[in-house]
Amino acid sequence: MRPTLRQLEYIVAVADTGQVGLAATRLNVSQPSLSAQLSEVESDLGTQLFQRGRAGAKITPVGEEVVRRARLILHEIQDLRVAARGGGIFQGRLRLGVLPSIGPYLLPGVARRLHREHPRFRLIVREESTRDLDEGLRSGRLDMIISTPEDHPGARRAHLFTEKLWVAVALDHPEFSTLTRVPLSALKGQTLLTLGAGHRLSHIVAGLAARAGGRVSDEYEGTSLDAIRLMAATGAGLAILPSIYAATELRRGTDVHLIALDEADAMRDLALVQPQLPAPRPGSDVLAEILQSEANRLLTI
Known part of the structure; x- marks a missing residue:
């Protein structure tokens, strides 16, 4: 079946880094091999995903949609593997986007509890503006975000606190x-x-x-x-x-x-927001409870 999952990883890495060489280093493959795989994917799909030149690899409009869908496929595969092991999101990693007006104050206590209760869980945090969080969620760059729910229509939202x-x-x-x-x-x-x-x-x-x-x-x-x-x-x-x-x-x-x-x-209301998939990611309800508990503790003034 083409493109293969490995090829999807290649195009996502190039989109993330903007450089074929940097993507090759990240994935531990040679640059010529990665370039050849990109060309093969573009040939199979019948479209150009990146404009490659001395300035790097600039994604095309069609490429943006392909990369978005590639991220979703790779996330689904990751969820499948996690589900097979049991434990939901806490058996893998989660890329969490958060507002800078929330992250530094809410997350330290949350991170300590997650490390204590779910030592295999890897939380990757990105602080971004509301607009960038929405783009990250839609493109698949972020798995979940903590944000104001009204700014993310069409997404799955779980209220955390006000x-x-x-x-x-x-x-x-x-x-x-x-x-x-x-x-x-x-x-x-x-x-x-x-x-x-x-x-x-x-x-x-x-x-x-x-x-x-x-x-x-x-x-x-x-x-x-x-x-x-x-x-x-x-x-x-x-x-x-x-x-x-x-x-x-x-x-x-x-x-x-x-x-x-x-x-x-x-x-302002804050919510845990994730893509509108057929079902929420396993374990997201537990994460929401942990976030709510820490927020309630902090808001007792």
Whole structure:
């Protein structure tokens, strides 16, 4: 049957590295052999998958779809082998994409528990924006993601937890430094700091600003929650932060005053998202439970 599974591995490796030579090194084969196999696959399929030249191997539009399907086939084969051994995902590896506003705070405790309870499990984590997570899930580059469910229509989603939003202000802020809760109306005329436009959090903050009569800063877009917290500490504006991050800051001591935002829909939902296959990957329900348990622990503030 052609293309063979090994040939599918070849084309996925070339797509991942963008270089035939790098793909050959990764797969421990010679570059001439890999090039010959690529040519054979393209001949069998009757289409060009990559434009190869000195700059590397650039995937063609048809190649993108072939690679996407190749990833799904290889994942199914991996699942078949894992299912035969028993134990679901915990007998192999999982490429998990996660929002940078969640990963560094939620996953350390999760990783410790996974290592303790499932020592054969290999978790590979990629922190990416909402848009990149969606692309990774659709292309097969990622097996599952932790993200905001509304941004991934058509995928299988398991609700994990809901985060309220907090306001971070400079310790000497004249209006907010003594408050314990902030009504939405108090954001009127204020400059709000948030992540860049590729993140769902930025859209939530923009909606809150529009309703309150505030403005989202266009002078500074953070790439991390730490970055926007530091900007708030200098008095550059009010940082809007999700609960798990705020709870982490409160536990370790912080350079800002953190105040709960008193607004019913000032929140975001997080879900474990995977491709819409006939059935969820075996063991994904256990992973979801572990993520929920750690989130509940962190959110107790």
